Amino acid sequence: MSGPVRPPRVSARRRRPGVIALSLALIAAGGAGVAVLLLQVGDRTDVVTVVRDVQVGQVLTEDDLGKASIALDPAVKAVRSKDLNSVVGRRAAVELKPGSLLAPSQVTKDSLVKTGEQLVPIGLEPKQIPATELVPGQRVQLVHVPAQGTADTGKASEAAAPTIEGRVVKASDAAPGTGIVVVDVATSAADGPTAAVWEAAGSLHLVLAAADGS
Known part of the structure; x- marks a missing residue:
C-alpha cells in the first residue's frame, strides 16, 4: 500500500542583494539624467533672428526680423527679443542671412555712405x-x-x-x-x-x- 502523495516542493528563488542595488542605482541615474535634460530645456533665452536677406547698409524693418527662444551659450552675443525695437531703423553693418541670430555688432546707426x-x-x-x-x-x-x-x-x-x-x-x-x-x-x-x-x-x-x- 503506497503512502500519501506529497506535493512537489517549490523552491523560492534566491534574491541577490547586488542585483537589487544595481537596479536601484540605474533607476536613480536615469532620473538624474531626465532632471538635467529638463533643466537644459527650461534654460532658454528669447533672441532676435534674421528672417530675410538684408544687404549691407540697408535699413532694418520689423519684417526683416523675428524672434526665437533658444538655449544660448553665454559666449554668443545676440540681441535679446526685448531689445528688438532698438535695432529697427538701424542699418546692417554686414550682410545678414535668414536663419541667423542678430548680433549687436551687425547693426549700426551710422550711414555707411556719409555726407560728402x-x-x-x-x-x-x-x-x-x-x-x-x-x-x-x-x-x-x-x-x-x-x-x-x-x-x-x-x-x-x-x-x-x-x-x-x-x-x-x-x-x-x-x-x-x-x-x-x-x-x-x-x-x-x-x-x-x-x-x-x-x-x-x-x-x-x-x-x-x-x-x-x-
Missing part, C-alpha cells in the same frame, strides 16, 4: 586685390597703375602713383571662372569720378591701408 561721399563700384581681377578677405569698414587706397605700354607709364615710374583714400562698404564673392570681385568703395565726392575713370581703364589696384587707418 560717393559710392564707387569697382570690379577687380585677383591680381588687383589683396588675398585677405575684405570686410565693411576697412580703410583702403585706390592706386592708379597705368597699363604697360601706355603714355603714362614712364611718368608713373618717376613719381609716386596717384592714390585715393576709400572705405569698403561691401565686397562680393569672386565670380566663378573669372575670379573678379566687385567692391563697393566709399570715397570723397571729389575723388569718386576719378576712381570710376581709373576702374573703367583697368588701371586701378586696391591696397589695404594700415590697421590704424593711416
